[in-house]
Amino acid sequence: DSLLLGEIHMSLLSLLLTSVVNELQNGALSLASKDCQFYAFLQF
Structure with a gap:
């Protein structure tokens, strides 16, 4: 189960990670947005 x-x-x-890499390659994410998403992921 675990x-x-x-x-x-x-x-x-x-x-x-795949999604973030794709966004980075497209240049769609700003630095602030990346930091926010990373922080939200850590809280998961």
Whole structure:
């Protein structure tokens, strides 16, 4: 059960990182926005 939870967590982390990298490559995120998203992720 905890293994499944870990796999879900890693999948979500991977999805988030992929999304952030894509946004960075497109230049759509400002530094403040990145910091805010990172802080929100840490609170998750």
